[in-house]
Amino acid sequence: MTDGPAGQVAAGQVAAGQGSAGKDSAGQVSVGRVTVDRDLCVSSGMCESVAPALFEIDDDGELVVLQDVVPDALLADAQAAARACPTRALTVA
Numbered sequence: 001m002t003d004g005p006a007g008q009v010a011a012g013q014v015a016a017g018q019g020s021a022g023k024d025s026a027g028q029v030s031v032g033r034v035t036v037d038r039d040l041c042v043s044s045g046m047c048e049s050v051a052p053a054l055f056e057i058d059d060d061g062e063l064v065v066l067q068d069v070v071p072d073a074l075l076a077d078a079q080a081a082a083r084a085c086p087t088r089a090l091t092v093a
Contacts, residue, residue: 032070032092034078036063040089050084051077 034054043063047055053074056064070078070092082090 031072031075032078034065034070034082035091035093036065037089037091040087041085042087042089044086046084046086047081047090051081054078055081 041063043057043061045057047063048057051074054066054070054077056066058064067074075092078090078092082088082092
């Protein structure tokens with residue numbers, strides 16, 4: 001299921017969050033959206049090691065985004081994961 005430009009897919013697969021601040025189901029303030037470009041992602045696991053609350057490499061070796069929103073408390077982790085990605089497949093907006 002795609003969500004935007006070719007190679008990018010929706011939450012639960014590779015992308016998470018809302019485009020602007022909002023609240024998730026737990027009432028936490030979300031401040032951004034993480035998008036993974038599947039054409040670039042090589043599932044190195046760097047994002048998972050930096051931000052395990054946001055990312056996981058599944059049993060099939062595919063990257064999964066664990067949260068539909070990036071709460072304020074995890075924004076720095078999401079940004080660090082994007083910087084750590086060797087192929088620059090992650091963006092935080």
